[in-house]
Amino acid sequence: MSKLNLTLRVWRQNGANGEGKFVDYEMKDVDTHASFLEMLDVLNDELESKGEAPIAFDHDCREGICGACSLFINGRPHGPENGTTACQLHMRSFQDGETIVIEPWRAKPFPIIRDLVVDRSAFDRIIAAGGYISVKTGSAPDANAIPVAKEKADKAMDAAACIGCGACVAACKNASAMLFVSAKVSQFALLPQGKVESNKRVLDMVEAMDREGFGNCTNTGACEAECPKEISLENIARLNREWVKANFSVG
């Protein structure tokens, strides 16, 4: 088992309106088997023992599926490993003596709550605007009544794998939420169950996205590169087609 000595440069901000600044922390003998969040736990335990306020960060399942992690590590959302959330990132990905810079998601629609914790409720409001199929409990036909081609179902699943973490927004120079919105629009556009409301859905969700202040997409592709679930840019192309189609149909 090897150990690392590290410098952490962490964004500290006491409350939404507080003045933020970077603070350096020296970490000795960091276990390379520890996850990134466990390394922060160790630091927080030390800070607490000294009577100092620990670093606030969002975390929940620590299995890479809930999407709560939102750390911008060395200039990349979720850090250096591709297809990995911060909670699944392990310290063996870092070098002894390294300085690690940790920031929150930086995007206007994600205001800071404290330190590394941001408010991502804008994503919930976009889903509320249309990210669903309007079926009431109890009114569904038999599950096998409508066959769905396996290829379509698989593609829908690829899109549905989005964990709603917001890394796409944090990665984008325009703070665009197109990858997030397109994943949900695509999931339903690919399934026969979702077709009925597809026009209204895409228009309402895109409108909500704009209302929340997310930027436009300029096809840079940083979102796809940084997405921990490797959601494809293909979905953005599908979103654009759906949106154009809906504008013509609704007229």
Add this chain to the structure above:
Amino acid sequence: MQLDSRIPEGPIDKAWDNHRFNLKLVNPANKRKYSVIVVGTGLAGAAAAASLAELGYHVKNFCISDSPRRAHSIAAQGGINAAKNYPNDGDSIYRLFYDTVKGGDYRAREANVYRLAQVSNNIIDQCVAQGVPFAREYSGLLANRSFGGAQVSRTFYARGQTGQQLLLGAYSALMRQVQLGNVSMYPRMEMLDLVVVDGHARGIVTRDMVSGRIESHAAHAVCLATGGYSNVFFLSTNAMPCNVTAAFRAYKRGALFANPCYTQIHPTCIPVAGEHQSKLTLMSESLRNDGRVWVPKEHGDKRHPTDIPEGERDYYLERRYPSFGNLVPRDVASRAAKAVCDEGRGVGATGLAVYLDFADAIKRDGRAAIEARYGNLFHMYHKITGEDPYSVPMRIFPAPHYTMGGLWVDYNLMSTVPGLFVLGEANFSDHGANRLGASALMQGLADGYFVIPYTIGGYLSQIKGGPVDTSAPEFKASEQFVNERLNKLLSIKGKQTVDGIHKKLGRIMWDNCGMSRQADGLKKAIEEIPKLREEFWNDVSVIGTQGEFNQVLERAGRVADFLEFGEMMCRDALAREESCGGHFREEHQTPENEAKRDDEKFTHVAAWEYKGDDEVPTRHTESLEFNYVKLTQRSYK
């Protein structure tokens, strides 16, 4: 206290239909006069909030995460059972019912389990209609697989992310109701007390986790869907914030807590790597279909696993259980792993692990076939441990995973406090002493989508609707209680961290109330836990203030409750002088070291009543009757 389970009269296959007919209804125009609080947004909570709102009730839905979509149901991997019998392999509602009662080691209520099996089919219909992308065959029809030792293929799945997809389905239904104004959503809000007025649940007191504000919320009924308590062990597969606080507050306000000692220890988890360990990660038990479990025959054999010749390995599951081999149920596999590690034959740096070896399967089926079956799990294992399971055996160890115990509820899912309903893992009702794989998702959604929308009407139709407010003195009293407790936590200013004490509790619980239990250990734990509690209240350090975003304060409150709850778990384990399912008492085993039930004395639910902070809780019982399933000794030889 007489526990009335309110199981409907008549044959079991007609019970739910008859009961639904007999329940009084709230007419559609009157539903808007009733409001319901739902705490939790996992499968049970989100499904209940959405379904109740669709019916016309006004719903207030609370969760402790930043978004309802983060609830820990999201982490379930394997699948969800239903008695659709699409594969034509002999499944039926009756068979799903039978398997679930047997799997629970005959400690669940027959009528509840039968209803669960009945509505399982509606759940699949509902989820497909919501756009849940279940796995499909080339025909375009739904795919099934077998799971958890079932002899039929009844498990529906969405890759290794079934929980995620089902939760996002329920979340989308919930957000639709938020948009329509039928649900008021309160994220980052923690329930810290239940308010009972004139004997009825009438609201909750919450802390806004961003501003620290303490608020009262009133309603005509309260539904708790707040999950399980595996984190009493500190290390478990649960998400870090999972806790018992909401359920425990309800217990202290008069709701009985049933079978707290029933915990499930899952055999295939990634072992502890070091002191820093914050949680454990589960890998689907489907791995045991192809992996062979072994340890070295010699004690303390430190050779690299591939250097240990075949003749010096002990494939102990295959040896002890020749007919089921590596596929014995979860509780049996977990105890066997503990036994070989206790003998000093465990592997890895800590000696607390056994090998799960795919070398033979790779030789037999080829690497590509194994990759197709388990690629995502192998990838996850590699990411966490840094070891490649295609070339070296995985190391696995059991970890607390699910809790079958929970607040006691009747057939209507109502607790002993009228107006307080409990759904999903938070209640005790359907899994008995052991839960089968792919049944947790089924129960959460059954409770939320298809049970509570009917049964809550039966309660609400009997009370007056109309505006509610928080003017009753009980609300003020609860707020005061909550404020005083938070202030007390902040005023201790001791030397130990919250996590430090939580880890100590976890150690006591794991050593004495974990995979196997015995009277001396449990008695020792019952002495040690109050001492640790005292240590906590005298020496814990809770940094910061009440009126701010304060994650230490959040954790401190939860650990304080675990420190009381853990003692009750041990008392329950001590009182249950038998072994059943996940509860294994060393004094009660067959000559072959298998669990030995005592049906004569313990065919009952134990439900604990709070008697005061310094009092021993009272144990009540609800006797279980088995009219359809015959009680037998489980055997996997």
